[in-house]
Amino acid sequence: MPRLAGNGKIIALDSSSTATDYSVLLGGCPQYSPFNQTTGNTPSQKNRTVTLKRTPVLSSTVTYVGRKASGNTTNTTPLMGFIGFAINGVAIYNDADAQLLDAYIQEGHTMDGCRGHADPSGTYHYHSEPGQGCVYTDTAGRHSPLFGVMLDSIPIYGALGDGGVAPTNLDECGGHTDTAHPFYHYHVAANLQPPYVIKCFKGCIFSANGNNASIIVGAAGSRWRALLAALPAAAALVLFRRGVA
Numbered sequence: 294m295p296r297l298a299g300n301g302k303i304i305a306l307d308s309s310s311t312a313t314d315y316s317v318l319l320g321g322c323p324q325y326s327p328f329n330q331t332t333g334n335t336p337s338q339k340n341r342t343v344t345l346k347r348t349p350v351l352s353s354t355v356t357y358v359g360r361k362a363s364g365n366t367t368n369t370t371p372l373m374g375f376i377g378f379a380i381n382g383v384a385i386y387n388d389a390d391a392q393l394l395d396a397y398i399q400e401g402h403t404m405d406g407c408r409g410h411a412d413p414s415g416t417y418h419y420h421s422e423p424g425q426g427c428v429y430t431d432t433a434g435r436h437s438p439l440f441g442v443m444l445d446s447i448p449i450y451g452a453l454g455d456g457g458v459a460p461t462n463l464d465e466c467g468g469h470t471d472t473a474h475p476f477y478h479y480h481v482a483a484n485l486q487p488p489y490v491i492k493c494f495k496g497c498i499f500s501a502n503g504n505n506a507s508i509i510v511g512a513a514g515s516r517w518r519a520l521l522a523a524l525p526a527a528a529a530l531v532l533f534r535r536g537v538a
């Protein structure tokens with residue numbers, strides 16, 4: 294089974310294979326200490342296997358995942374919890390908190406310097422782009438690097454498109470194609486505006502990926518604090534390999 298090898302390598306995973314699917318195993322741990330968040334919840338390792346399509350399948354209808362649906366009406370069925378993952382293995386959530394209010398506005402004060410925090414289950418997650426140097430670092434004049442992959446198998450990049458400028462042709466979900474990446478991809482919202490990540494899935498969700506519970510294959514493992522203390526820098530990558538060994 295292919296494994297998440299580290300920042301920026303997900304999309305290259307076994308790219309020569311003809312298989313239609315690939316799987317990544319996620320530990321949910323960032324490469325920095327997650328213990329500066331102040332929710333009162335304790336971040337803990339959360340192993341997950343996520344199976345994705347090597348070639349995403351675009352759907353004729355979109356699936357709204359956040360607080361807003363078509364026409365910016367209220368989405369009464371947002372997809373809470375895990376809707377994608379950053380390339381450092383951290384979960385990506387939508388723009389809603391448990392009360393379906395704006396998570397960044399309501400809970401931003403509990404987030405750490407990379408805009409991550411833990412939910413009551415201990416899952417450390419982002420609701421938005423994490424900030425420069427946390428998962429990726431933009432380069433002036435260039436398309437943003439890869440941020441992660443959403444559960445419809447479509448990759449999501451930082452806020453900047455071709456030429457290092459925030460794109461103006463994003464569709465309702467937050468995606469487009471451009472010169473740098475002539476395949477459909479998402480961008481995080483520029484300037485920390487809702488929905489922060491994506492508004493809807495443009496691609497099809499296959500098998501277990503659409504069910505938050507069924508993609509969790511490992512019970513909460515060892516607490517990160519002890520593991521991180523025993524590991525050198527780039528702990529997340531080491532942790533990840535240990536976690537799936």
Ligand SMILES: [Zn+2]
Nearest residue numbers: 386396410420
């Ligand atoms: Zn949250």
Ligand SMILES: [Zn+2]
Nearest residue numbers: 454455471474
């Ligand atoms: Zn782009």
